[in-house]
Amino acid sequence: MQPPALAVVGWSGSGKTTLLTRLVPELRQRGLRVGVVKHSSDAHPLHRRGSDTARYTESGATFVAFANPAGVQLSFPEPPEAVLSLLARFADSVDLVLVEGWKHGPLPKLEVWREGLGPLLAATRHDVLAVVGDSPVPEGVKCFTRDDVPAIADFLQQCLRDGVLRATEGP
Template sequence: MHPPALAIIGWSNSGKTTLLTRLVPELHQCGLRVGVVKHSSHAHPLHPEGSDTARYTEAGAALVAFATPAGVQLSFPEPPEHVLSLLGRFVDTVDLVLVEGWKHGPLPKLEVWREGLGPLLAPSYPEVLAVVSESPLPEGLPRFTPDEVPALAAFLQQCLRGGLLRAKEGP
C-alpha cells in the first residue's frame, strides 16, 4: 500500500513546477503532509561519477543517503516503475504524494496546459481529473486557472476524501 498520489503532467514549460511550488504550501496550510517526486524520462545522474555515493551505488548498496546540514537525500537502485512500492515505505510520513511528470504511470493525473506548447493531453489520458490552464477547455473536465490554487487545493482534498487519488491496479 502506498500513500495517495497524483501525477502533475503537461508539456515542458507548461508551469508544472511553478504550480507545485504554490500548491504544496497551500495543501500544507490545510493540514496535509505532502511529499513531492520529480519524475524524468531523461537520464539524470543521481550521484556524480566518482563520488563516494556513486561508488556505494556501484558496490550494490540497497539504499544510499547523502546527508548535509540542509537535509538528507535518499536514493534507491530501483527502476522508476517501482516508485509506488517505494512510496509505501512512507505511508505514515505523508498524506499525499505529488509526482511531477510520469504521464504514462498508473496514477490519477492533473494536467497543466498552456496553449501553443502541444495539444491537450487529457483526451488521451482518462485518469486526468482536472486541468490547470488559462485557456478555455472542451466541456467535461474541471478547469482551474494557475491563480486558483486555493480552489484547486480544495478540489484535491475532495478527491483525497473520495478515494480518487489511488493508483490504478496493474499486473
C-alpha cells in the same frame, strides 16, 4: 499500503514546478503532510560521476544516502516504476504525494496545460481528473486557472475524501 498520490503532468515549460511550489504550502496550511517526487523521463545520474555516493551505488549498495546539515537525500537503484512501492514506506508520514511528471504512469493526473506546447492530454486520457491552464479545454473537463491555487487545493482535498487518488492499472 500506498499513500494517496497524484501525478501533476504537462509538457515541458507548462508550469508544473511553479504550480507545485504554490500548491504545497497551501495544502500544508490546511494541515496536510505533503510529499513530492520529481519524475524524469531523461536518464541522468543521481550522483555526480566519481563521487563517493556514485561509487557506493556502483558497488551494489541497496540504497545510498547523502546527508548534510540541509537534509538527507536517499536513492535506491530501482526502476522508476518502483516509486509506488517505495512510497508505501512513507504511508504513515504523509497524507498526499504529488509526483511531478510521469505522464504514462498509473496515477490519476492533474494536467498543467499551456497552448502551443503540445496536445491536451485530457482530451484523450481518462486518468486526467482536471486541467490547470488559461486556454479553453473541451467541455466536461474540470478546469482551473493557474492562479486559483485555493480552488485546486479544495479539489484535491475532495479527491482525498472520495478516495480517487490511487494508482490504477494502465493509462
